[in-house]
């Protein structure tokens with residue numbers, strides 16, 4: 001079903017409409033929540049409230065409210081780019097009267113009243129594609145947000161999942177005459193501190209017996225470079241596209257737990273991720289471990305895939 005048919009049907013029934021992203025927001029999370037905000041504002045004349053955690057990198061796309069003190073009861077919530085309910089930026093969203101889930105991850109928790117779950121390369125692609133199909137007016141603000149998410153979630157249209165319709169939809173966004181090189185340079189820029197951290201991450205890279213590449217970033221390194229969680233993930237770039245090593249994993253300390261980010265070229269990693277309580281995509285998944293002592297267990301499970 002086109003998401004705007006659902007929004008058409010539900011939006012007039014509620015005084016308050018919230019659009020929420022997931023924890024540790026990325027370009028697709030911010031792009032899809034703000035992109036949808038601009039589309040609804042332009043085409044339905046309604047002001048939604050966007051709720052997301054803070055991330056400075058994408059602040060050029062617009063502004064939003066921080067989670068924490070919102071009472072969702074009696075409201076409509078549109079939850080974007082978030083596969084499972086407890087990864088929402090504000091878990092109390094389940095108090096809402098109606099929840100519309102719009103997501104592109106492997107389905108493990110259809111928590112919405114409506115669940116639009118499609119295996120596209122980004123959540124922004126779902127929103128942009130349905131807006132194009134419905135003939136909605138797409139402003140430059142909306143197009144900038146949606147193109148940012150489509151680009152950042154697909155490795156700038158390089159990863160598997162990019163289809164002919166991905167590029168068709170991207171070309172529709174370009175018809176609004178947005179200046180892609182200008183705003184994407186902000187999405188992809190790094191500061192010197194991050195580059196110095198990446199140099200250190202290269203030095204910490206290890207390889208298992210079967211050839212799984214891995215890096216562990218402990219808290220003291222995060223403190224040394226004052227890293228936010230999204231900056232820690234930059235260490236994945238050290239291990240990407242290494243010919244002999246299609247499978248790689250990044251471990252990092254996060255709020256007393258170990259964050260695990262699995263990546264691969266052509267080897268499904270999502271089942272290993274879900275066996276450790278995580279999830280995500282076939283070739284890009286995540287999980288959380290209770291302690292660093294579980295790292296060897298994850299590496300053993302990955303070795304068995306090779």
Ligand SMILES: [Mn+2]
Nearest residue numbers: 028081123153
């Ligand atoms: Mn996404």
